[in-house]
Amino acid sequence: MRSIAVFNQKGGSGKTTTTVSLSAAIAEYGRRVLVVDMDPQGTATNWFGIKDAGRGIADIFISVRSLVELVRPTAVMGVNLVPASTWLLGAEKVLSWEVGTVQIFSKTMTSLPHGQWDYLIVDCPPALGILTANALIGVEEVLIPIEAHHLALPSVDRVITSVESLRNHLNPELRITGILACRVDSRTRHSKNIVQELRSRFGDLVFKVEIRENVRLAEAPSQGQPITLYDSQCTGARDYRDLAHEIMAGEGEG
């Protein structure tokens, strides 16, 4: 099973949009995907229309339930979800950076039955706190979305520095799946300039596919559907299918 955390501490990078859209696109190709919502805001949980999340993922921190017990079905074929809830805020306040608390998630991942899912994708909150640290220590890959705007540029270096530090101390397997340019607005020169800057600074780390600005992606959560179901032929759906294809091409690399 490939395990990917979607993270960038810059707010509004496209983390949740990427987690939900990519999961659905990968499932279309017949893979089985488990999404974990590690954001106390529960944006991905809301998007999948889960209303009665209970404590959700917080249960691995505040009681001793295992990850597999928290898995829910979704309306999207091939996609399961471990929901988030505001209980996560309480868990975060209680957890300190002591030894062991950052490995709670990676330990409970062993409760997942072997071979049941092909991909595990974790949506992270916009901060490198205890919750994100748990996600980054439990997975083997990090996907870094970034809005194609100047303000977001410094965030990529920060994430890469954090990944390197975690790799050196706590998770030697951790590698970067790629840097994903999001909300690329073909109408403005600014977006093009930023994507060019990303490619010249980070080379092959940047995905070939760019996710274009597409209002259908902003509308889809209002219907509780991923873009692949909400408007299957729009540019948003096509871009995320291309991303799924590019990521799946790397399956042998792990």
Place this chain on the structure above:
Amino acid sequence: MRSIAVFNQKGGSGKTTTTVSLSAAIAEYGRRVLVVDMDPQGTATNWFGIKDAGRGIADIFISVRSLVELVRPTAVMGVNLVPASTWLLGAEKVLSWEVGTVQIFSKTMTSLPHGQWDYLIVDCPPALGILTANALIGVEEVLIPIEAHHLALPSVDRVITSVESLRNHLNPELRITGILACRVDSRTRHSKNIVQELRSRFGDLVFKVEIRENVRLAEAPSQGQPITLYDSQCTGARDYRDLAHEIMAGEGEG
């Protein structure tokens, strides 16, 4: 002096863009503005072109320097800045939610000489952690920016709930300056629908002015200038001047 925290835990709401643009617009009307960057990412600090921030605001938490000692000039007439730095990340990890740690900022605000500034505006990170709690307890008003997208809607109720709880327990003065619709894209029906939903749910709490999507706002930080200097006649500059005017009209209300 009016003191306003710009906060929404939803990432990418337009907090930093509003803090920098509004401060510059208010200063154009002759008021003196002190900006405090409480976000460890230091997005506002970078935007103002401050390279040697030192520890910045973190010093009020990790040593006993007072706020007034940390004030810096900026290239914008009438605007001063207390910069942020990544030291804030260390401060956040060390601070616990014990009594007193959430009032550190409000205590040090008394070090500001009376009458030197007309407005204090605090840019908050996208989370209700110790740093944001300090900001919300130290100020008297909260301005809530929101991107005009469906995914952002639940964030407004959350902020209002947090404000009410802080008002009841720690800061009886705290009130909402207003809810600001940001990145309103006149080309899409979606944006219009979301703004309409905000107005029907929150009524007069929503500012009359809407900040339109304008790529010049995304470009301005690459030149280290607020929108009022970068492109004084663009819609971004005009919208934020209208916002400054609407906020200043409320000066007698405090």
